[in-house]
Amino acid sequence: KQEVTQIPAALSVPEGENLVLNCSFTDSAIYNLQWFRQDPGKGLTSLLLIQSSQREQTSGRLNASLDKSSGRSTLYIAASQPGDSATYLCAVPFSGSARQLTFGSGTQLTVLP
Amino acid sequence: DAGITQSPRHKVTETGTPVTLRCHQTENHRYMYWYRQDPGHGLRLIHYSYGVKDTDKGEVSDGYSVSRSKTEDFLLTLESATSSQTSVYFCAINISPGEETQYFGPGTRLLVL
Numbered sequence: 001k002q003e004v005t006q007i008p009a010a011l012s013v014p015e016g017e018n019l020v021l022n023c024s025f026t027d028s029a030i031y032n033l034q035w036f037r038q039d040p041g042k043g044l045t046s047l048l049l050i051q052s053s054q055r056e057q058t059s060g061r062l063n064a065s066l067d068k069s070s071g072r073s074t075l076y077i078a079a080s081q082p083g084d085s086a087t088y089l090c091a092v093p094f095s096g097s098a099r100q101l102t103f104g105s106g107t108q109l110t111v112l113p
Numbered sequence: 114d115a116g117i118t119q120s121p122r123h124k125v126t127e128t129g130t131p132v133t134l135r136c137h138q139t140e141n142h143r144y145m146y147w148y149r150q151d152p153g154h155g156l157r158l159i160h161y162s163y164g165v166k167d168t169d170k171g172e173v174s175d176g177y178s179v180s181r182s183k184t185e186d187f188l189l190t191l192e193s194a195t196s197s198q199t200s201v202y203f204c205a206i207n208i209s210p211g212e213e214t215q216y217f218g219p220g221t222r223l224l225v226l
Binding site: 004031032034036042043044045046049089091094099100101102103104105106 | 144146148153154155156157158161171172203205207213214215216217218219220
């Protein structure tokens, strides 16, 4: 059974700092990995999807990396801003699936002005 | 905005009553999903659909049923609601057959008393 862990559960940083969020998964035979953002009381917004054949994906100030062999992914946020404050979740498909997702519990990020 | 709406957005009900949640999409997207989100558990897949009348169970399907009689609507039914089904329910879709990124609706907050 695929299990996804995100550490730390919460993180507080001053504005402007570069930061890294971590995601680990137990079954390395994944098709892809997705990072999402969730604002309080809202749905999830897709940030990045990395295919299993890729090492990283970039979108603006966000860079996600994937190391399948070690079962790890990181989300790097450059020059953090208060508007980046949210919960960040990673998700990977169930073993043998490309679409049925297993989520981590998320990292709650607070960027202080 | 992937054109997903969920109804109702909030509901309070009593133990033992049936409840139906609706997910509606404005395009003819094939794949649709129902998740629940609970503190400490992240999001967990309840059921999913890969076409009209084609549905399958997810990780936490006990106590839930689904129906998809037309492409745009995916219904989640709690036959006899229990307090353990108090949660936030999210619907998600893939926007094209080859697209594995999932797009989420705004969620339904359900309280079972």
